[in-house]
Amino acid sequence: MSKQYKPAVRIEDLSFHYQDRNVLEHITFEIPVGSFMGLVGPNGSGKSTLIRCLLGLLKPQSGNVYLFGQPLSLFKNWDEIGYVSQKANSFNTAFPATVYEVVSMGLFGKVGLFRFLNKVHKRKIEQAIETVGMADYMNRNIGELSGGQQQRVFIARALVSDPKLLILDEPTVGVDAASVAGFYQMLKNLNREKGLTLLLVTHDIGVMSDFVTHVACLNKQLHFHGNTAEFEKVSKEGFSQMYGHHVHVLEHQH
Numbered sequence: 001m002s003k004q005y006k007p008a009v010r011i012e013d014l015s016f017h018y019q020d021r022n023v024l025e026h027i028t029f030e031i032p033v034g035s036f037m038g039l040v041g042p043n044g045s046g047k048s049t050l051i052r053c054l055l056g057l058l059k060p061q062s063g064n065v066y067l068f069g070q071p072l073s074l075f076k077n078w079d080e081i082g083y084v085s086q087k088a089n090s091f092n093t094a095f096p097a098t099v100y101e102v103v104s105m106g107l108f109g110k111v112g113l114f115r116f117l118n119k120v121h122k123r124k125i126e127q128a129i130e131t132v133g134m135a136d137y138m139n140r141n142i143g144e145l146s147g148g149q150q151q152r153v154f155i156a157r158a159l160v161s162d163p164k165l166l167i168l169d170e171p172t173v174g175v176d177a178a179s180v181a182g183f184y185q186m187l188k189n190l191n192r193e194k195g196l197t198l199l200l201v202t203h204d205i206g207v208m209s210d211f212v213t214h215v216a217c218l219n220k221q222l223h224f225h226g227n228t229a230e231f232e233k234v235s236k237e238g239f240s241q242m243y244g245h246h247v248h249v250l251e252h253q254h
């Protein structure tokens with residue numbers, strides 16, 4: 001890797017197996033700084049395992065991971081990496097907390113639990129809430145919001161510590177179909193306007209491809225990796241073979 005070019009993520013020839021089950025085989029790919037990468041694959045294709053290897057939660061049997069040019073074992077700036085898992089697994093929404101309080105939890109790593117939030121912190125919290133379009137709900141209880149609104153709040157919680165890379169694992173689970181496009185549009189704006197590098201994990205290959213800049217298709221091996229224009233050129237048959245006949249790629253007008 002050249003000294004000048006430091007992608008947000010570089011994965012080199014990574015293989016991982018659980019006991020006797022091979023889950024990831026010889027995965028090599030990069031997430032350029034400033035890109036919006038969609039990582040797609042059917043259920044059980046190894047997406048979550050790859051994210052866990054990338055976050056250092058699992059150790060691959062072979063291969064290397066670099067974050068912003070640094071080998072994972074030396075990487076210390078975890079503030080730079082935001083992670084939003086599937087909502088259902090990450091937070092008990094019956095917990096009586098307002099949107100503002102939930103987002104402020106994203107700062108606790110920096111200011112320490114129960115430390116007094118100063119004006120700068122408060123402004124950061126408000127800005128993060130505004131960024132995800134939830135300013136009108138600042139004082140509402142998290143449990144009163146729809147699934148899509150709750151996911152926006154969890155993204156604000158991840159944004160409040162100014163990450164350079166935001167990883168979202170299946171963020172539209174539980175978001176109603178009518179809200180999904182608006183949700184992806186918000187992510188696209190975060191990428192374009194704030195320059196945030198995004199990694200979106202999903203099996204929603206159709207809708208996702210309208211919003212991302214790059215696509216990686218995983219099914220144990222990496223079947224495709226490239227920008228959206230290259231992705232559009234790939235034949236529908238190729239994807240049907242990989243995902244099964246029930247998945248289709250959306251046709252684009254351009």
Ligand SMILES: Nc1ncnc2c1ncn2[C@@H]1O[C@H](COP(=O)(O)OP(=O)(O)OP(=O)(O)O)[C@@H](O)[C@H]1O
Binds near residue numbers: 050
């Ligand atoms: N702790 C584990 N021990 C053994 N096998 C596991 C473990 N976790 C996952 N697997 C298996 O590894 C494979 C990949 O799982 P993984 O969760 O990475 O897939 P995924 O693409 O994220 O799936 P989904 O879209 O359903 O969340 C699956 O066959 C799964 O059953």
